[in-house]
Each structure stands twice: as structure tokens, then as C-alpha cells.
Amino acid sequence: MTIGEDWLVLLPSEAQEVIENGHGWGNLTCRLSGPDRAALVVALSNEGSDRVPVVTDPGHFLMSADFHPAGHWYSVTQELVVVEYFLTRQSGSLRFEEFKRIVPRAVEPSPGKWSIAVTYCPESPEIVDGQPLPVWSAWMVSGSVVRPIALDIHNGKELLSALDGYWPIRQLSQTRVLLLGAGSIGGAVAEALASYGVGQIDAVDPDRFLFHNVPRHVLTTARVGMSKVDALAQTIGAKWPECEFVAWPIDLVVNADVVRPLLDAADIVICTVDGVEPRRVANYLARRAGKPIVLACVLGDGRYGEILRIRPLPEVGCLECQRRRLQEAGRIDLETTLDRGYGTGTRHNPMTAVGGDLHLIGQLAAKIAVATLLRRQGELDQTLVDDNLVIALRPAPEYPSPFNATRMLDQTWYPAGRPYDDCPACTPT
Numbered sequence: 518m519t520i521g522e523d524w525l526v527l528l529p530s531e532a533q534e535v536i537e538n539g540h541g542w543g544n545l546t547c548r549l550s551g552p553d554r555a556a557l558v559v560a561l562s563n564e565g566s567d568r569v570p571v572v573t574d575p576g577h578f579l580m581s582a583d584f585h586p587a588g589h590w591y592s593v594t595q596e597l598v599v600v601e602y603f604l605t606r607q608s609g610s611l612r613f614e615e616f617k618r619i620v621p622r623a624v625e626p627s628p629g630k631w632s633i634a635v636t637y638c639p640e641s642p643e644i645v646d647g648q649p650l651p652v653w654s655a656w657m658v659s660g661s662v663v664r665p666i667a668l669d670i671h672n673g674k675e676l677l678s679a680l681d682g683y684w685p686i687r688q689l690s691q692t693r694v695l696l697l698g699a700g701s702i703g704g705a706v707a708e709a710l711a712s713y714g715v716g717q718i719d720a721v722d723p724d725r726f727l728f729h730n731v732p733r734h735v736l737t738t739a740r741v742g743m744s745k746v747d748a749l750a751q752t753i754g755a756k757w758p759e760c761e762f763v764a765w766p767i768d769l770v771v772n773a774d775v776v777r778p779l780l781d782a783a784d785i786v787i788c789t790v791d792g793v794e795p796r797r798v799a800n801y802l803a804r805r806a807g808k809p810i811v812l813a814c815v816l817g818d819g820r821y822g823e824i825l826r827i828r829p830l831p832e833v834g835c836l837e838c839q840r841r842r843l844q845e846a847g848r849i850d851l852e853t854t855l856d857r858g859y860g861t862g863t864r865h866n867p868m869t870a871v872g873g874d875l876h877l878i879g880q881l882a883a884k885i886a887v888a889t890l891l892r893r894q895g896e897l898d899q900t901l902v903d904d905n906l907v908i909a910l911r912p913a914p915e916y917p918s919p920f921n922a923t924r925m926l927d928q929t930w931y932p933a934g935r936p937y938d939d940c941p942a943c944t945p946t
């Protein structure tokens with residue numbers, strides 16, 4: 518295997534700390550893949566000490582690649598930083614003797630072998646064309662030639678907090694969302710909330726993740742058999758470490774006593790369960806706790822997405838009140854189709870909604886919940902069109918209004934109705 522210009526070295530943050538605080542040089546062990554032309558630093562030493570492993574994602578694709586112990590790191594002067602800048606622009610290389618003149622510690626590989634070097638310049642970076650030059654570089658080193666290769670460093674800039682100033686990440690980090698349902702819509706909600714920077718998500722769902730769920734869910738086959746909320750906690754924790762995702766593998770209807778305190782602690786509730794009864798329970802609990810709730814579902818065999826936002830205001834009717842008004846107006850209530858769920862793909866329970874559509878509705882529900890939270894904190898640009906949204910996924914003009922769109926992705930926004938005086942959720946007896 519030879520190593521060319523288009524190789525990439527990945528440097529975890531813990532390895533950077535060792536190098537920044539080290540004594541000028543050390544040994545590196547990488548796992549590397551020839552077909553992928555990529556190397557991951559997995560262990561390193563300070564000077565000639567024993568190599569110490571660094572924390573890496575155990576699921577990283579290079580963790581099953583071969584070990585390659587022939588690598589070194591060096592602290593270097595600005596001269597090498599400037600040389601690297603010009604070599605990269607010209608796709609050039611250095612003779613090993615020239616590299617060793619600038620990096621006197623440089624170790625020459627045995628004849629016919631090569632190694633990886635990572636260099637770090639502790640001096641303040643040189644400015645060229647108004648831009649500071651990178652203090653970290655990676656190199657392919659052989660006894661004859663040394664050339665710069667690409668380096669990607671894990672340094673915290675990939676964290677969401679790096680968006681501070683562009684998105685209200687600090688406000689959202691203080692918010693807590695209760696997510697009821699971790700199915701295909703709920704999984705997409707969870708990922709979207711974490712990516713918006715919500716600080717804590719409590720997720721309630723008693724179901725296990727099974728093979729027939731895979732094609733519509735954000736989770737992969739690697740998690741089949743786990744509880745859906747535990748699986749999401751792992752997935753989200755790995756990708757968005759700033760989000761605290763708390764798994765509650767319990768049933769909303771049976772364990773309402775456990776859910777009530779979660780509701781009290783939540784800033785908003787998102788309900789993605791697909792049965793009529795748990796939606797009623799969620800509606801009742803949120804209403805009684807005085808919390809806003811966003812209910813998201815796909816109706817009519819996957820033809821429409823519906824997102825209802827019920828704010829805890831005296832003039833806004835709850836889910837029950839809004840359904841009752843629909844029925845009294847002589848309209849067919851598509852919600853009754855919900856108890857059929859989205860199916861398993863079997864003859865008895867055919868799949869009715871496709872993963873992408875369910876994710877789309879989940880992401881919209883998360884967006885609506887986040888907008889509601891931010892608007893309440895005074896972010897005027899987060900004001901929503903209205904409380905309720907029906908969006909056409911496969912239009913069916915023969916359906917009753919507001920489910921009678923003629924065009925794909927047609928959006929019908931409409932206001933929440935008033936509560937009924939005798940509604941047990943809206944008017945305590």
C-alpha cells in the first residue's frame with residue numbers, strides 16, 4: 518500500500534491535548550484503510566513513553582481497519598507552517614533531508630516504508646493574505662519524499678454551540694421538551710429538536726425497535742431489539758452531545774402518574790403517538806398541566822400530514838374540542854384512521870405511509886414547537902402562520918375540507934377553534 522496526496526488523517530480532540538501539552542514529539546498509532554485512503558489516530562505517546570489510547574467513537578468505520586504503528590507527532594516552528602502552505606498550493610513535496618532540517622526530530626522510515634506525521638506549531642499562527650495559517654498539519658513521510666496530506670481535527674467547532682450568534686442556541690439549550698411517541702415521526706422529531714439545540718428531551722414510548730420499523734425510522738438495523746427511546750438516546754447522544762436525551766420506556770396511558778411530573782417540567786409537549794386514545798390522554802394531561810402541545814400525525818393512509826398546536830389559552834379549544842367542531846360541521850374525521858397505524862408491510866397490516874413523509878411531518882412538528890418556544894421568548898421572526906396545519910403528501914381532492922387539496926405539498930393553515938363549556942379537558946369540573 519502506498520500513501521498519496523489524497524489521504525486524510527483524523528485527529529481526535531484528546532490526541533490534540535496530549536500534543537499541545539507534550540514535550541515536542543511522540544509516537545502515533547493509527548487505524549487506516551487503503552481503499553478509503555483515511556487514517557484515524559487511536560493512540561499516542563509523549564516522547565518515548567508508552568502509547569496511550571485516545572477516546573474514539575467505537576462505531577467509527579476505521580475502528581475495524583488495520584493498526585499502523587508507524588507514525589509520529591512533532592511540535593514545529595512557523596517555518597514548516599509556511600512551507601506547508603506553499604507545498605499545498607503547488608501540490609509539491611520536500612526531500613526528507615529538507616524536512617529533517619526544519620523538523621530535527623523527524624524519524625526516517627525504513628527503506629521502502631512510509632509513515633504519517635502530524636505537526637503542531639505552538640507559536641501564534643503566521644498570517645498570509647489576511648488569513649491565519651493552520652497550526653496543525655499532516656504529512657506522508659518516506660525516506661525520499663515528504664508531502665502534506667489532509668487533516669481533519671475534532672476540536673469542538675462541530676458542536677452546536679459554534680452556531681451562537683447565528684441561531685438562538687443559548688435560549689434553546691435552556692428548554693426542555695416532552696416527546697410522547699418515538700416511532701417514525703417521533704424519531705425524526707427527536708433528531709430535529711436536538712439539531713435545533715434543545716437542551717433536554719424526555720422521550721416516552723414503551724415499544725421496542727423491530728425489523729419492520731427499519732425502513733421508516735431514523736434508527737438503523739444496529740439498534741433492532743432495543744427499546745426505541747433507549748436506542749434514540751444512544752444515537753442522539755453520539756451525534757448531539759449537548760442535548761440531554763432521557764429515555765422513558767413506559768406507556769403514556771398506563772403510567773400517566775410518571776408522565777405528569779415530566780409534563781410539569783416541560784416547556785412544550787410534542788405528541789407523535791398514532792392511536793386515538795393515547796392522543797386523547799396526551800391532550801388531557803397537557804391541557805390540565807397548562808402546557809402547549811403539538812400533535813403530529815399522518816392521516817388518510819398517508820395522504821395528509823396534520824400538525825395541531827394547542828396553546829394553553831382560555832380561547833383555544835383542546836384536541837377534543839377541535840375534533841367535535843369538525844364533526845358538528847358535518848365533516849368526516851380522518852383521525853379515526855389513526856388506530857390502524859402505519860402498518861408492518863404484511864398482508865394484514867399493509868404499510869400506508871412512507872418514511873420520508875413521516876420524517877417530513879416530524880421535522881415540521883419540531884420546527885413548529887421550537888418556533889412556539891422562541892416566539893414566547895420574544896423572537897418575533899418565529900411567529901407562525903396559524904395554529905393548525907394540514908399538508909398534502911398525496912392529495913385526495915375527494916376528501917372533506919381541510920383534507921381536500923388538489924396539489925402536492927399544498928398547505929392549509931387554520932386557526933384553533935374555541936373550547937366547549939362542557940369539555941372535561943378545557944373546563945375542570
Ligand SMILES: [Zn+2]
Nearest residue numbers: 835838940943
Ligand atoms: Zn377541550
